[in-house]
Amino acid sequence: MASTLRGATSSVCRSCLRLLRTPPPSRLVLIPGRRLFHTSPGWRAFGEAYPNTPSAPDVAATPPERPPHIRPLFNLPSARRSSLRLSRQDLVRVEERLEDRDLPGGYAAWLEVSDPRHRDGEPISEQVTDEVIKPVVELLLEGLIEEGPQHSELPPAAEFLETLRSMALANDSQYRLLLTSMLRQGKGPELVSPVLDSAIQYYKEDHFRAGARRQTVEGEEETSEIDRDMLWSSLRWGFRLASSPSAIASTIYLAFLHTMEVATQHHKDLERTLFSFPQLPNAPFLGKYMAHHYFEEEMQTRLVKLADKFEFKKLLTVPALLQRATAQYTDGGRLKDYYDSLRTQAEDTGIPFSEENFMVFVMAFMTLTEREVAIEIWNDMARSGIFPKPRSWNMLLTEAGRLQDRDRSCLQAVWKTIITSGVIPDVILWTTRIHALLMADRKAEGMKVLKDMQKSGLKPTTATINAVLDGLLKNGYMNEAKKTLLVATGMGIKSDLTTYNTMLRALLRSRNFDEAISLLREMQAAGIDADIVTATTVLDGLYKNSPTKPDLTKVRNLLEYMEAAGVPANEVTFTTIIEGLLETGNEQAAQDIWMIMEFKGLKPTPATYTTVIRYAFSKGDLLGVEKLWQQVEANRVPKDQKLWTRLAVGYAQMGEVERLRSVMAAMGEEGRILPLSAYTLILRALEKWELYNDVKEIVKDALEKDMISSDGSSRGPVERMFWQTLERVAEGAVLMDLKAQGLVTV
Incomplete structure (x- = not known):
């Protein structure tokens, strides 16, 4: 523990050093990759180089040892195993015909050896694995793609690949090969769409049943199940590593763009998921990717345009993206230009602005105190035929409340707009208005609005009372808060955890320790479990407001009481409490909590050290950082x-x-x-x-x-x-x- 927690830079908590010598228990780690796929010799050996890929090193080199790292592995073998029982001689029969460029003969040989009746129970002394079979069938698939159309007796490549999937012999490379070929040849969306659906189904149902391999420090392996949604996580890595031989993700993305007009259920699922990806391949990269695979220029141009359109659709569909974009503007004029350009682009692409899109700009202009422009955009929304939902009104009212120090009339102006618009305010809108007034130290107005709300026929909820308490206590109105709580209890409005935490914080701040303890007991009697916020609030208040440093035994007793009240005593809990105390600058309390954690036999985790090292850096305590790192090394903390x-x-x-x-x-x-x-x-x-x-x-x-x-x-x-x-x-x-x-x- 860094000495920063005691306000000095010359010593470190000795108790930490004492207990950190205990060897750590066995732990599980995922088998990772030291290098990214496209720089790893072991992976480059399985495919050709792609654009922007460094020249390949010796593919015969031994892949480096893999350190702990958590991510889905792109080429996990399918957990399903085919029922084929083939010998090496069976595969040689197929390979020989393919090498002689006898595609019909190769396909006929495959049909014969893959027929369940082929062996009829005959034992095989040297049965090959599925991983040996897959490269052979991939050669056959490649032949069907390139030459199959010339032979009417042979099935389409897509049909053959679907058969392979049903036999548990499909893999990433086969789907990449077929989809890339179909796009390169300019096949229509209606032909590509079934193959794309099959690829997605392959990932969902087959590919990730294998689970993630996990390795213990003793070298043993375990397997854990991975949810089907890991498909999307895998694709995310594929997009990040899109210049690798395992670039199935970029191929699927291109196929997705190509088939947008034939939207199947799988396609819609994929679209929703792609909205959550932070790193889709951009248009320049896709252009290079397609040029590398010799796509027709017309197809390249079309798909790049569709990629731009999809990125725009994604921007308008994911509110966080648009919020991030508008947050970069500090000048109202430039933000208005950006808004106008997006509206124009929306009209050109046929992607309409949603209520959420309009509200992002309304809130952005409110933040810049450009109330007139915000109202103008609000009116644009109305002219577009969108009637604001209560949530939008609440957002507008909340922002108006925040701006009271700069524009005191803003809150009333927004409320008047709500009323004149014909909206009947609900409890949430009333609560937002009351809280905003009280937080701005407008107590008389806030309490009057609370009465107005009741006169309108609406009964305050627990959330309303919590908002009132928060606003009153922030400005030191303890007596009014207690009266409000008594009235609420008399009305049958139940208190919740937020109510108690709010009151506890205020009582401790005003040094009403006995009342705080009584309130804790009352909370426990009411059957409401304390949380980490409760524990941090009590400890922070106890240390900061007590005239003398609390006795460590009393602090331990308090933590035991909190544990009985619902706060678990584990490493995560203690780390969170320490972090909360350091955020308020309460170093002494954090120091004592660390010691109590050790006393209970709990060892600091990487997250614990990360929290304290961050604090030490914020204090400029390099010596404390060094000593903390020595503890990490001495205790062999992961x-x-x-x-x-x-x-x-x-x-x-x-x-x-x-x-x-x-x-x-x-x-x-x-x-x-x-x-x-x-x-x-x-x-x-x-x-x-x-x-x-x-x-x-x-x-x-x-x-x-x-x-x-x-x-x-x-x-x-x-x-x-x-x-x-x-x-x-x-x-x-x-x-x-x-x-x-x-x-x-x-």
Whole structure:
């Protein structure tokens, strides 16, 4: 535990060092990959190179040892096994005919050896596995794709692949081969759609029944079931690694775009899921991908346009994306131009603005105190035939409440608009208005509105009372809060956990410790379990408002009481409490909780150390960070991605470049790399310290790890943010130097 928790920078909690010497128990880790697919010799051996892929190293090289990392494996074998019992000689019969370019003969041989009656119970001394059979049937599939149409007696390739799927002999490569070929040949959407459906069905029903392989530190393996939704997680990795030989994801995406007009149920499911992907291949990448596979120029142009249209549809469908885009504007004029351009694009593409889209811009302009423009957009929504739902009115009212310090009349103006629009306010709208007034210390108005609400025939709910208590107690009206709570109880309005937490916080702040303990007992008697917020609130208030430091025994007793009241005593709970206490700057309380955690025999987790190291960095306590890291090493605490990232980014933000290099080197020894988002944070930190040469080294490192493309193209928002950050460093001078060195071609 860092000495920062005691406000000093010269010592560390000795009790931590005492208990951290205990060896950790056995743990399970997922078998990972040290390098990304498209830089790993073991994976490159299974396919050709793709655009922007570095030249392949020796494919015979032994793949590096795989360190712990959690992600779905793209080429997991199917859990289903075929019922075929074939010998090596059976496969040779098929291969020989295919090598002689006798496709009909090869197919006939396959029909014979795959017939269940072929062996008729005859034992096989050297039966081959499914993984040996699949490359042979893939050669046959390739032949049916290229030459099959010339032989009327042979089935279509799509029909043959569907047969393979039913026999549990399908794989990623076969679907990529067939879909790419059909798109390259310009097959119509109605022909491609069934193959796409089959590919999705293959992933859902077959591919991920295999589960994830997990390996213990003792070297044993276990298998866990993976939900069908892991298809989408796998595709996400495929999009991120779309230049790899396992680029089935990009192929499926192109097939999806091509078949948008033939939307089956599988297609609709895939569309909904693609909306959640942060890194779909962008139009430039898809263009390179299709050029590499010799797509017709007309098809390339069509699919790139559809990709742009889908990205726009995604922007308008996922509110968070549009919110993120509007948040970048601090000038009302530029935001209005952006709004107008999107409306024009929506009309051109036939994708209408939804209520959520309009509300994003309404809220953005309200935040910029551009009330007139916000009302104008609200009217645009009405003119579009959209009658706002109560949720939209509530959002508008909430934002008006936040703006009271800058525009006191805004809240009343919005309420008047609600009434004149013919909307009958419900309990939620009344509650929002009351809370906004009380939070702005307009007590008389707020309590009057509470009475007006009751006069309108609406009874306050528990949420209403909680809002009233929050607003009153924030401004120190303890007596009014107690009276309100008594009245509410008399009306039969039950208190909930939020009610108790709100009152507890206020009582402890005002040093009414006896009342706080009584309230805790009352809460327990009412059958309401305390939560971590309750525990943190009580501990924080006890330490900050007590005239003397609380006795550690009393704190332990309090935690035991909280445990009996519903707060579990485990590592996660203690870490969350420590984090909550540090967020309020309560170092002494966090220090004691750490000691109590050790006293109970609970060991700090990677998350615990991440929390405290983050706090130490925020205090500028490098010595505390170093001592904490020594504890991590001494106790052999597993170093997860968040812990490594926090350490690396923290050193960068402190300008400690040598320590940053040491961390990245240590990560390399463990086969780990920082996420690209961390590289972006490091760029910003180094720019602040004007360490421009070190910025160049970070960029070179990202290039060497193939995390970014040297041409500046981005496969998603994370890469786009990296390049935008780099372009701003030293007003573009660093990027110009990298260009001059031939490292990038942006």
